[in-house]
Amino acid sequence: GQQVQQSPASLVLQEGENAELQCNFSTSLNSMQWFYQRPGGSLVSLFYNPSGTKHSGRLTSTTVIKERRSSLHISSSQTTDSGTYLCALEQSSNNRIFFGDGTQLVVKP
Amino acid sequence: GPKVLQIPSHQIIDMGQMVTLNCDPVSNHLYFYWYKQILGQQMEFLVNFYNGKVMEKSKLFKDQFSVERPDGSYFTLKIQPTALEDSAVYFCASSSGPGENERLFFGHGTKLSVL
Numbered sequence: 001g002q003q004v005q006q007s008p009a010s011l012v013l014q015e016g017e018n019a020e021l022q023c024n025f026s027t028s029l030n031s032m033q034w035f036y037q038r039p040g041g042s043l044v045s046l047f048y049n050p051s052g053t054k055h056s057g058r059l060t061s062t063t064v065i066k067e068r069r070s071s072l073h074i075s076s077s078q079t080t081d082s083g084t085y086l087c088a089l090e091q092s093s094n095n096r097i098f099f100g101d102g103t104q105l106v107v108k109p
Numbered sequence: 110g111p112k113v114l115q116i117p118s119h120q121i122i123d124m125g126q127m128v129t130l131n132c133d134p135v136s137n138h139l140y141f142y143w144y145k146q147i148l149g150q151q152m153e154f155l156v157n158f159y160n161g162k163v164m165e166k167s168k169l170f171k172d173q174f175s176v177e178r179p180d181g182s183y184f185t186l187k188i189q190p191t192a193l194e195d196s197a198v199y200f201c202a203s204s205s206g207p208g209e210n211e212r213l214f215f216g217h218g219t220k221l222s223v224l
Contacts, residue, residue, distance in 0.1 A: 033151055035152075043144070043152070043154055043213070045151040045152060045153065086213075097146075097152075097200065099215055101212070
């Protein structure tokens with residue numbers, strides 16, 4: 001089965017709106033990471049968040065282990081936020097990494 | 110679905126030795142990547158590779174590192190010589206295109222332990 005389910009698959013916003021991206025997981029984890037995929041394919045790590053809430057500028061990540069979910073919140077979205085966002089779970093039983101399928105975000109001016 | 114295979118899953122070597130990490134990417138993919146994750150830290154980009162060339166590399170991609178994909182076989186990451194700080198899990202990824210909308214497929218990683 002799929003260890004990580006990411007939603008929504010795609011999201012279209014007007015500039016200034018907020019975005020909420022979700023990852024739900026079905027296994028126990030050591031950590032959850034959120035990435036932004038740049039043009040060219042390389043990933044930029046946004047958050048390394050095993051549990052709790054972390055903030056970075058307009059971004060907030062919240063991981064609630066007992067509810068088996070992690071979210072990425074983008075406030076006051078900008079056109080430059082457009083792109084693919086990925087979550088990745090590190091499974092506690094064997095330290096393997098599982099990625100979600102990604103959310104493609106489009107922010108319109 | 111498409112899979113990226115990494116061989117071996119765990120490698121233990123002595124400091125100063127050479128090591129080659131092997132990645133069998135998705136069969137029709139043309140873009141390849143290596144990432145490094147030290148235990149307890151975030152995953153970080155090392156390098157991407159296309160058409161026989163390194164397209165982009167990070168500061169973590171030291172002179173001791175090299176990548177190649179000879180004759181369409183494994184995509185490899187070679188470290189020569191290894192250092193203690195090279196101990197980490199190395200993830201390979203591949204994609205069919207270079208853009209931000211092209212999905213990366215990741216392997217499960219090779220854990221490298223340098224003693």
